[in-house]
Amino acid sequence: MDLSELRVEIDKVDKQIVELFEKRMDIASQVADYKISTGKKVFDKEREDQKLRAVKELASSEFNKTGVEELFSHLMSMSRKLQYQKLASAGAAGNLPFIQIDSIDKASSRVCYQGAEGSYSEAAMKKYFGEEVNSFHVDTFRDAMAVLEDGSADYAVLPIENSTAGIVSEIYDLLTEYEHYIIGEEIIPIRHCLLGVPGTKLSDIKRVYSHPQSLMQSARFLSEHSHFEQISMKNNAFAARKVAQDKDKSQAAIASALAAKVYGLEILEEGINQADSNSTRFIIVTNRKVFLKDAHKVSICMEIPHEAGSLYHMMSHFIYNNLNMTKIESRPIEDKDWEYRFFIDFEGNLADSAVKNALRGLREEAKMLKILGNY
Template sequence: MKDLLDIRKDIDKIDEQIVKLYEERMKLTSDVAEYKINTGKQVFDKEREESKLATLQKKAESDFTRHGIRELFEQIMAMSRKKQYKLLTEHGIMPPQEFEPIHTLDYSNARIVFQGLEGAYSQLAMEQFFGENCNNFHVESWKDAMEAIKNGEADYAVLPIENSSAGIVSENYDLLVEYDNYIVGEQIIRIDHALLGLEDADERDIRTVYSHKQSLMQCSEFLDSHADWEKFSVSNNAVAAKKVKEDGEISHAAIASAKNAQIYGLKVLRNSIQNNKNNSTRFIVVTGKKVYTDQADRISICFEINHESGALYHALSHFIYNGLNMTNIQSRPLQNKNWEYRFFVDFEGRFEDHAVQNALRGLREETIAFRILGTY
């Protein structure tokens, strides 16, 4: 039997040869990039790569090595593409600039729209971002808010996108795809839910609770301790508070911010009933213009991929190769395509950075329905 150290020495020699051959191959990649620069040919040629992989697999002697050969050369080809994207950027060959840089957002005379009624958390987020005296109005649904921008009735909309306890607001991810509106800012606010009832009510009187479905989830532990209460979802927490006041039923309560007790003449029956005492919601600010400010250092994108093994890995590898930090990744099902998904990614970076341009170029070429949703 051969000694293990001798085997490892033989492996080391082969590895050295692989490294030299890999470096030679990458030098040829530069020639390929130069050709594509001169001809305008796209870097990613899926048909060519599939043909090449099939040819290489036929040279393998077993099923195990055939599988390994494919995986190995998929990686080599992916690295080759990444180098070509990098060389294109270094030669100043950039995709058309979709977004206009501006110094700062001008909202001195802007019209701001939020969903819900006075007292909604969206209103609080809006006031923290734009100021309490901003020119604003409210609409019934998040879709109505996006429509208001589309129709020119509003310049900005404030929408919740993610809660630290209940997760994403899926409808608003879908609306970002449905509308040509773009993220230009975000505002994170602490969410402190209170149980609100009529002035002469007591917690022991309550039998029915109204709130937004996200808030019901965020207060699930408290509600589970009152298993006999009926829970009903409404479009907004402030809507729930207003309904309790208008119904005038002593057995009805709303989950909303304590501010709603003052606005709608209710009483706080219990404060801070959310599961997570550090409960927070991230709101996005969207507009109909493709702009970004000097301070923008986060980018949001979405894309689809082929429904095949390794597709998501190869897409995300562009962030790894370019040293970009992803801060969020979510998925939403595609309509009319069961079990296929659209992916949403937030990552740190600035449009002007070469690493960002390299990653965006690769994702644009190698994914489906790629979109930049904004930088902020």
């Protein structure tokens, strides 16, 4: 047979495959009806594993066995998506344990941020809550989570991602550890300045203090002054405060213009970070399971089975529900070598049926799923 004849034969087989696929999905729809009436779960891993072993044995070669396993894995995944959709249409999607609110009472809220006065975290807080916000600061990210937990603060403002340095991994880990939720975000442009006590000249400086990321982001400027000793601090504002308190012209800090204003320092050089588009994304976190009615981004974290194809099948829930995934990150799971927890952002609102449907499917098939917030 020549190529054109072979293609005709493939077309015939493909037509039969489509007919059989539609017949299979029709049966899957009937299965969904049964599960709706009985309250039975859609995902039955033991049954699916048993089925995959059985169909593999029907194939004639090792190559085909692998192909059949992959094919039927996809077929069963599509069957589940159809069943989840039918459950949602029948009103069996379930209610998510989050309460929709119209707005945040910013005027009477107590807010904490990590760092010190003059930090970028303070700037993000004031941009979100307003200049007159009732606020206080803490030393560490964990401290911020702790004051939310004990009720000393209603909200915390925390950096989660920088456009050049990447994610703040500690924040991701703390979001899984504490029962706190993201309700908003604020993006602050980062423009580092070299600060010194009034009257300081560049030639006076011997030591520069700042956060390690700020030192890295200002590497080009610092390389031009290689005699500067670079000393890491927990926070840029801490560095500015130290320079102000020591009143030593041989010391300088890399921090914001706001820090210069707060601590009475002089801006010796402005915009010393090399990336003009550098910005940091801050999240607004609360200990209540609430979301704003106009929220448009959902953040989740999940742990999945440590086996081939698991992540693909999880991602398919976004595809089948026409949801746009905007970000995915992974973090190692403590005490589980080479296993990872995934953090995902996607567009949507917890009140949307497509979001509810996707989350139902993810919750049934993931080992662990936590909604981190809708904002």
